[in-house]
Amino acid sequence: MTAHEAYTIDPWGLTEQSLDLDVLARAESVFALSNGHVGLRANLDEGEPHGLPGTYLNGVFELRPLPYAEAAYGQPESGQSVINVTNGKIIRLLVDDEPFDLRYGDLVEHQRRLDFRDGLLRRRAVWTSPAGRTIRVTSTRLVSLTQRAVAAIEYEVEPVDGAARIVLQSELVANEQLPSADGDPRAAAVLEAPLVAEHHSCTDAKAVLVHQTRFSGLRVAAMMDHEIDYTGHFEAATETEEDQARFSVTTVLKKGEKLRLVKYLAYGWSAARSLPAVRDQVAAALTAARFTGWDGLVAEQRSYLDAFWSHSDIEVDGDVELQQAIRFAVFHVLQAGARTEERAIPAKGLTGPGYDGHCFWDTETFVLPVLTYSLPDAVAQALRWRYSTLPLARERAAQLGLAGAVFPWRTIRGEECSGYWPAGTAAFHIGADIARAVERYVRATGDIDFERDYGMEILVETARMWRSLGHHDAEGRFRIDGVTGPDEYSSIADNNVYTNLMAQANLRAAADAAGRHLHEAAALGVNTEEMAGWRDAAAVMYIPYDEKLGVHPQAEGFTNHEMWDFDNTPQDKYPLLLHFPYYDLYRKQVVKQADLVLAMQVRGDAFSAEQKARNFSYYERLTVRDSSLSACTQAVIAAEVGHLDLAYDYLAEAALMDLHDLGGNTRDGLHMASLAGACIALVAGFGGLRDHNERLMFRPRLPSGLSRVAFSMRLRKNIVLHIEITNAEATYSLREGDRLRLVHDEQEVLVTSQKPVSLPIPRPVPLERLTQPAGREPARRQAQSGPTIASGDALGVGQDE
Ligand code: BGC
Numbered sequence: 116m117t118a119h120e121a122y123t124i125d126p127w128g129l130t131e132q133s134l135d136l137d138v139l140a141r142a143e144s145v146f147a148l149s150n151g152h153v154g155l156r157a158n159l160d161e162g163e164p165h166g167l168p169g170t171y172l173n174g175v176f177e178l179r180p181l182p183y184a185e186a187a188y189g190q191p192e193s194g195q196s197v198i199n200v201t202n203g204k205i206i207r208l209l210v211d212d213e214p215f216d217l218r219y220g221d222l223v224e225h226q227r228r229l230d231f232r233d234g235l236l237r238r239r240a241v242w243t244s245p246a247g248r249t250i251r252v253t254s255t256r257l258v259s260l261t262q263r264a265v266a267a268i269e270y271e272v273e274p275v276d277g278a279a280r281i282v283l284q285s286e287l288v289a290n291e292q293l294p295s296a297d298g299d300p301r302a303a304a305v306l307e308a309p310l311v312a313e314h315h316s317c318t319d320a321k322a323v324l325v326h327q328t329r330f331s332g333l334r335v336a337a338m339m340d341h342e343i344d345y346t347g348h349f350e351a352a353t354e355t356e357e358d359q360a361r362f363s364v365t366t367v368l369k370k371g372e373k374l375r376l377v378k379y380l381a382y383g384w385s386a387a388r389s390l391p392a393v394r395d396q397v398a399a400a401l402t403a404a405r406f407t408g409w410d411g412l413v414a415e416q417r418s419y420l421d422a423f424w425s426h427s428d429i430e431v432d433g434d435v436e437l438q439q440a441i442r443f444a445v446f447h448v449l450q451a452g453a454r455t456e457e458r459a460i461p462a463k464g465l466t467g468p469g470y471d472g473h474c475f476w477d478t479e480t481f482v483l484p485v486l487t488y489s490l491p492d493a494v495a496q497a498l499r500w501r502y503s504t505l506p507l508a509r510e511r512a513a514q515l516g517l518a519g520a521v522f523p524w525r526t527i528r529g530e531e532c533s534g535y536w537p538a539g540t541a542a543f544h545i546g547a548d549i550a551r552a553v554e555r556y557v558r559a560t561g562d563i564d565f566e567r568d569y570g571m572e573i574l575v576e577t578a579r580m581w582r583s584l585g586h587h588d589a590e591g592r593f594r595i596d597g598v599t600g601p602d603e604y605s606s607i608a609d610n611n612v613y614t615n616l617m618a619q620a621n622l623r624a625a626a627d628a629a630g631r632h633l634h635e636a637a638a639l640g641v642n643t644e645e646m647a648g649w650r651d652a653a654a655v656m657y658i659p660y661d662e663k664l665g666v667h668p669q670a671e672g673f674t675n676h677e678m679w680d681f682d683n684t685p686q687d688k689y690p691l692l693l694h695f696p697y698y699d700l701y702r703k704q705v706v707k708q709a710d711l712v713l714a715m716q717v718r719g720d721a722f723s724a725e726q727k728a729r730n731f732s733y734y735e736r737l738t739v740r741d742s743s744l745s746a747c748t749q750a751v752i753a754a755e756v757g758h759l760d761l762a763y764d765y766l767a768e769a770a771l772m773d774l775h776d777l778g779g780n781t782r783d784g785l786h787m788a789s790l791a792g793a794c795i796a797l798v799a800g801f802g803g804l805r806d807h808n809e810r811l812m813f814r815p816r817l818p819s820g821l822s823r824v825a826f827s828m829r830l831r832k833n834i835v836l837h838i839e840i841t842n843a844e845a846t847y848s849l850r851e852g853d854r855l856r857l858v859h860d861e862q863e864v865l866v867t868s869q870k871p872v873s874l875p876i877p878r879p880v881p882l883e884r885l886t887q888p889a890g891r892e893p894a895r896r897q898a899q900s901g902p903t904i905a906s907g908d909a910l911g912v913g914q915d916e
Contacts, residue, residue, distance in 0.1 A: 121135055121142075125435075126442065127442060128439075129228065131227045132226055139164060139165065140166020143167060143467075144466045144781050144782060146236055147450075147464075147466035149450040149451065150258050151451055151452050151453045152264070152455065153172060153382050154172075154258070154450075159217070160205070161207050161214070162202070162205040162286075167467065167468070167783070169467055171200065174528070177330060181532075183534065195472075195526065199291060201287050201335065202288045203286075203380040204268065205284075206254070206286070206376065207283070208281070209281070209283075213248075219244075222240065222241075222242055226240075234446075248274060252271070253270075261415040264383055265400055265401075265403075265412070267377065270283070272374050274369070274372070281365065281366055284362070285341060285361070286360060287324050287337050287338075289324055300692075310327070313326055315357060317355045319353065321353070322339055324336070332386060333385070334385050334393045335383075337381070338381045338394075338397040340378075340405060345374045351363065381398075423449060426828075426829050426835045429441050430826070432824070433823070434767075441797065443773075443790070444790035452497060454493075457496055459526070459527060460478045460482055463783065468784065471532070476601075478552075479548045480548045483497060483498075483556070484791070487552075487556055487559050491556065494556045498549070498565075498569065502572065504522070505520055507529040507530055511523065512580055517583045518579040522545050537607055544600060544614045544618075551617065551717065554620070558809070571636065571639075574628050575639050578625030581595070582622070582652055584598075585618070585652060595615055595657075602707050603707045604691065604701070605669060605700075609671040609672070612658055612711055612714050613711060615657060616658065616721050622649040622650070622653040622656075669711045677702070679700075681890075689890075689891070691739065707742050708738070708742035708744050709745045709748035709752075715727050715731070716748055716752055731752050743778050743789040746765040746792070746796075747793055750796035751795060754801055757816075758882055759879055760895075763820050766796040768894065770793035773786060797824060797826070802815050803815050812857070817876075821898075823841050826838055834855055847874075848872075849867065852868065853867060854866065859872075860877075
């Protein structure tokens with residue numbers, strides 16, 4: 116069974132109708148719960164079998180050496196890896212002396228459902244033990260979006276066909292044994308037993324474990340407390356040892372009698388606070404959670420999500436599977452960013468250990484554009500985390516002999532953790548990506564205080580970096596040589612168009628912001644001469660162009676390179692990075708992921724319509740999409756240049772990346788950039804949104820497979836713009852706020868609270884299908900209309916639509 120055959124299509128949730136032990140790890144990622152601070156993979160309550168056990172706390176990592184075969188100046192010496200912290204999800208069950216373990220006995224029924232509207236993961240299992248006793252287990256799990264340190268599980272067991280002796284063991288387990296990594300560079304480094312025990316204690320139904328990481332010196336506390344709902348006689352006991360705490364309860368249940376347990380969990384960590392302080396912090400969080408109670412936590416979760424969906428939903432008519440995938444994407448992007456509170460948003464969120472839990476440009480380029488218009492406070496938090504790492508970024512710049520700040524290509528705390536500099540340190544564009552996210556956030560929200568207090572310093576320090584990294588050549592052009600753009604199958608190239616255009620925007624944004632906050636800019640040492648220097652460099656930024664071919668080379672000289680031999684590359688040799696040496700990839704025309712095409716999205720103002728069409732068709736023939744960060748961008752530009760059905764194919768690929776496990780590595784965690792990218796593909800692709808000017812611009816066009824797309828955008832403090840797109844027209848209305856000027860198809864429009872505006876959409880002109888490298892064509896999307904699950908399914912959750 117493939118992953119997607121196991122999920123039932125329904126617009127507001129994801130249901131797995133049976134358990135496939137071969138793809139357990141994949142399901143653990145897909146059903147993961149998180150609030151951006153605490154992340155729980157969807158491991159089974161009883162702990163085993165598991166694919167990859169995972170409990171993560173944002174910012175908790177261990178240091179590990181980065182060995183190099185050959186030493187060189189400026190290489191990062193240590194890496195940071197996310198660690199699996201104390202597992203509080205475990206509730207083991209014994210039925211008449213037999214452990215409830217799905218690998219034995221007979222699993223009569225097993226269902227799980229993640230509901231995007233209430234944020235709960237529900238499970239129901241009916242199991243016959245090897246001795247022949249049948250029980251029903253139901254559990255519901257949440258990671259609170261309103262109480263950031265808290266998770267909770269409601270667990271119920273009921274014998275179905277006769278009395279049974281039941282023992283429940285609810286646990287905290289530290290230093291769980293993990294399966295070893297498989298040699299794929301995208302997987303994680305496994306760190307054996309990273310937690311050193313510091314404290315364990317228990318009272319009543321409550322227990323706490325405090326540990327410290329060995330090298331990174333972080334203190335982690337996990338605490339649990341319980342409520343039992345059973346009127347009959349039972350015995351309970353709590354015990355702890357260094358790496359384990361256990362609350363046990365035992366009774367004999369008659370047929371049809373239920374034992375209900377509610378487990379409250381609280382997590383906390385600190386690099387600075389003392390043991391009593393961290394222990395008391397989790398005790399306090401647990402007290403608050405118990406005060407709220409299970410029903411209260413569930414109600415809070417629902418009202419948080421109701422408020423979120425009321426202005427963040429993206430509706431898609433005509434393809435119910437895509438609708439589900441988009442809401443799945445929005446839900447997981449929310450989970451990744453909601454409560455990071457000045458910590459990074461990793462490429463996998465907190466759904467798995469892939470890429471060692473590192474944060475990349477994925478955050479600012481894909482995730483934050485989505486959150487900017489739905490949960491702007493989360494964007495401010497994420498960018499304040501970048502701001503907090505400025506001292507490290509300044510140190511790194513100094514080490515590299517540069518001015519300003521060099522942000523790391525991959526990191527957890529802020530130090531560069533990439534041991535491969537051609538696709539790490541050399542990807543200087545990360546600085547401009549962060550700057551762009553600052554600019555976008557400030558423009559969308561009008562949060563001028565943020566710009567003055569945080570944003571400007573990021574803009575100034577990155578502008579300084581560009582000014583010192585590039586130089587004016589003999590012809591007066593400003594060149595940026597020896598850098599790596601987004602496409603990781605080219606490296607250390609001169610004048611990468613994406614990088615130069617982003618640097619240009621960065622230099623201008625810094626000068627503009629400094630001009631708005633002269634006093635604060637002066638405090639950073641900015642003077643008019645420096646600002647003029649940034650503007651000069653931006654004005655003469657060199658953007659190479661291949662006159663002969665009539666296209667932009669991705670970087671200077673790129674179009675002279677030999678073509679990759681696509682026709683003789685078998686499909687099982689993809690991704691190419693696992694089968695061919697980098698030296699060969701680097702010297703040929705082959706593109707891992709949108710690079711020049713991304714430049715045409717984020718700096719669309721720098722290209723004419725004809726250039727966009729020609730460039731797009733040129734790079735389509737070279738782009739193999741070995742990165743999940745590509746399809747969404749190709750969708751946006753395909754839509755812009757009129758290849759609407761191709762855009763639809765790419766959109767579906769981005770949206771289904773994890774639900775269909777298209778990259779084969781969803782087990783290591785979800786592809787947050789692709790999920791966010793799917794939302795971008797809809798809004799910027801079919802909605803045609805461009806936000807690089809003062810006025811939002813739209814150019815809506817739908818592919819033949821979709822009959823309607825609708826979405827909302829939160830702007831400034833008090834505006835919610837709603838956009839409805841059909842094949843014939845687009846309607847703009849204000850759900851909150853009085854008036855907004857925007858641009859529809861180059862026409863200025865005023866939308867007021869009294870008057871929605873409907874404008875026609877021209878009929879698309881059919882174009883000949885473009886070609887991609889042999890075998891790398893996106894799957895042609897056939898709209899999926901069902902089957903949907905009927906309301907009142909086995910998990911007791913009805914669907915409204
Ligand atoms: C991509 C990068 C990306 C990283 C993490 C790589 O495969 O090439 O652009 O940042 O994955 O998602």
